[in-house]
Amino acid sequence: MKKLLLTGIAALFLATGNAEARSFEDYHCGKHVIEYVFQKYFAPDREHCDGGPCDGKGHYFVVKPDGTVFNRRVDRAVRVRNDNTFYKGQKCREFTQDEYNRR
Numbered sequence: 573m574k575k576l577l578l579t580g581i582a583a584l585f586l587a588t589g590n591a592e593a594r595s596f597e598d599y600h601c602g603k604h605v606i607e608y609v610f611q612k613y614f615a616p617d618r619e620h621c622d623g624g625p626c627d628g629k630g631h632y633f634v635v636k637p638d639g640t641v642f643n644r645r646v647d648r649a650v651r652v653r654n655d656n657t658f659y660k661g662q663k664c665r666e667f668t669q670d671e672y673n674r675r
Contacts, residue, residue: 594672598635602662605635606646632659 597608611630618626625631625645632650634642649660657664
C-alpha cells in the first residue's frame, strides 16, 4: 500500500512538472493584450510594491506589442461577468500554456 501511495505521488509531481508559477495572467482581448498582476505584488509591506499602487488588490495593465507592460492601470476598462473577462467591450481569453512558453 505504501509503495502504491509513493508511486501515485511521484506520478502527480511528474504530471505537473511543466506548469510554471507566474505572478500574472495574460488575456487576449480583441486587438489588445491585458495582464492581470496578482494582489500580493501590491501589498503595502512589500518594498516599493514593485512599482504598483500598494493597495493590496490585483490590477490590470495593457501589454505593448513588444511584450513590455505599460505602467498605467486599466482596471476601469475591465469587466468580469459570469467568469468572462471583457476589456473595453471585447471578450477576453486567457493565454494558453504554449503562448506563455513562447514569451
